[in-house]
Amino acid sequence: MDSSQEHPTSCCITKETGGALHRVLCMQGGDDDSSYAKNSEAPASAISLCRPLLLKAIQSMKVFFSNKDEAESLRIADLGCATGYNTLATIDMVVDALRQQYINHCGFEPEFEAFFSDLPSNDFNSLFRSLSNIADKKTKQYYAAGVPGSFYTRLFPRGKLHVAVSLSALHWLSQIPDAVLEKTSAAWNKGRVWIDGAKKEVVEAYAKQSEKDLEDFLSCRKEEMVQGGMLFLLMGGRPASQQPENQLGDPDSRAKHPFTTSLDQAWQDLINEGLIDEETRDGFNIPAYMRSMAEVERAIKRCGGFEIERMEYSRIVEHSLEKQKQWMRDPISYGRAKANLVRATLGPIAEAHLGPYLSHQLFIRFQNRVSSDIALLHKTCYYGVIVVCAIRT
Ligand SMILES: C[S@@+](CC[C@H](N)C(=O)[O-])C[C@H]1O[C@@H](n2cnc3c(N)ncnc32)[C@H](O)[C@@H]1O
Numbered sequence: 001m002d003s004s005q006e007h008p009t010s011c012c013i014t015k016e017t018g019g020a021l022h023r024v025l026c027m028q029g030g031d032d033d034s035s036y037a038k039n040s041e042a043p044a045s046a047i048s049l050c051r052p053l054l055l056k057a058i059q060s061m062k063v064f065f066s067n068k069d070e071a072e073s074l075r076i077a078d079l080g081c082a083t084g085y086n087t088l089a090t091i092d093m094v095v096d097a098l099r100q101q102y103i104n105h106c107g108f109e110p111e112f113e114a115f116f117s118d119l120p121s122n123d124f125n126s127l128f129r130s131l132s133n134i135a136d137k138k139t140k141q142y143y144a145a146g147v148p149g150s151f152y153t154r155l156f157p158r159g160k161l162h163v164a165v166s167l168s169a170l171h172w173l174s175q176i177p178d179a180v181l182e183k184t185s186a187a188w189n190k191g192r193v194w195i196d197g198a199k200k201e202v203v204e205a206y207a208k209q210s211e212k213d214l215e216d217f218l219s220c221r222k223e224e225m226v227q228g229g230m231l232f233l234l235m236g237g238r239p240a241s242q243q244p245e246n247q248l249g250d251p252d253s254r255a256k257h258p259f260t261t262s263l264d265q266a267w268q269d270l271i272n273e274g275l276i277d278e279e280t281r282d283g284f285n286i287p288a289y290m291r292s293m294a295e296v297e298r299a300i301k302r303c304g305g306f307e308i309e310r311m312e313y314s315r316i317v318e319h320s321l322e323k324q325k326q327w328m329r330d331p332i333s334y335g336r337a338k339a340n341l342v343r344a345t346l347g348p349i350a351e352a353h354l355g356p357y358l359s360h361q362l363f364i365r366f367q368n369r370v371s372s373d374i375a376l377l378h379k380t381c382y383y384g385v386i387v388v389c390a391i392r393t
Contacts, residue, residue: 028347043086043168045316050167050234050387051093057309057389058097062228064162066106073111073143074098074162077224079151080169081116083127091116094163095142112142117155120148121348150174152216156224163230164221168385171236173287174213177205180285191278193267194259194286196247203245210289211299218303225392231306237386238290239313247290249315252379256318258342259286262373266365275361276354284353286346293386306390318381328377335371339363 065071076094081087091114102110116127124146131144149155151166152174179187180202187201195206221231238247248254255261267281293311300306327334343363350359370376 028344044089046168046234046383046385047086047089047093049314049316049385050232053310053312053387053389054093054165054232055097057230057232058094058101058163060309061101061163061230061391063102063105064226064228065110068106068108068110071108071110073113075113075115075160076142076163076165077115077117077147077156077161079117079155079164079166080172081118081122081127082169083123083130086167087116087127088130090165090167091142091144094165098163114142114144115147115156115161116144117147117149117151119150122148124148152213152220154220154223158223159226161221161225161229163232164225165232167234169235170214170217170233171288171290173206173209173289174216175209176285176287177209179205181283183282188282189285190282192264193281193284194247194263195245195289196254196257196260197245200245206289207244207295210291211295214291214296214299215303218299218306222303222305222392227392229392231388231390231392233296233388233390234385235296236288236290236383237296237313238292238384240292240294242292244289244292249382249384253381253383256376256379256381258338258345259288262338262366262369262376263342265369266362269365269369270358270362275358280354284350287349290384291386296386296388300388300390305393307393308388308390310387310389312387314385314387315382316385318383324377324380331374331377332371334377335367335369338370339367342366 064074076091076098078087078090078094081090095112095114098112099109102108116124116131118124128146147155151169177187179185180189182188185201187205189195189198189202192198192202195203225231238244238249242249246254248257248260267276267284270276271278271281293313297308297311300308327337347359347363350362353359354362
């Protein structure tokens, strides 16, 4: 029997998915239809969007070694790398740009070490398999290593990294804020699974967690990076005009975002059908927060040791017009595609909370809800992102 067909005798509860999140949070591994590798179109658009900024930032970086005999390897880390096309594209983009920079200015190519880092629950096996192409070559483009661990903790020795990038990852928090899960707290997020549109106390608890997490991330990178090294971050974000309770901007994006309406409805369906009780739903929250540029800037200033070279807010459209037209002709396939997307990102934490059978049921309800809401298909959803480039001073 497929594990998704088994009915669980018990489910993991609150602390398992909250405090110990680093053990279960990850994108869905493998390469089937609900894998992250097959559902990373928006992060891929994010990579295309940031390419010119990243290339420009690398061109303006100081040169660390001017002659080949003295040159050490240049060390690059991708923090929250996941697995799939985007993972390799990110490192390729940085290595190519750095190589060109050294050829142009110093007349030689340094060696490169690339560290692929993510939570231990990441599918490193798939990642390493996809690296085998470069491993077979005699002249390596770079030497690769996997570094399991949370980017909210130290991952490298002091003064190790020349470039650290983190793309579409830092909006994931280190944990669900405790208060949001406590029944007796004013910040208990009853009846919802995310922060968008939640009451003030919930929003404040998420904002506080986000502030602490970003400061932890920055202070670890401050230790690990060499002077003159570059930190390049792209994370889910919101524009200055949007208050934190409005995480997603315009009403169309909010209605359509995979963390909001249809997902809340799918959880309610499980309750209405008697498959779970309210307490089980209320024990699940999505550990993600879209920061504003002011929040990011404040954390960087408070941490010290970095100078912001550039920071901007942009919007990414969820998918191409061509795809939207295709889905309008076949709303069922639209529901399936969106359910795959949500499974790819939330599958592992939903499963840790509900068990395989009920999480499968949740995503079926989600798929049905999306397929039957034709109005959604005609809306365009935008993902806001903040891009920051900072130099370690
Ligand atoms: C949406 S994926 C982005 C992957 C890839 N960078 C891209 O652009 O496609 C987010 C990744 O961040 C990772 N992540 C989330 N929290 C993390 C943490 N505390 N430490 C390290 N990685 C984390 C997740 O496991 C996931 O692989």
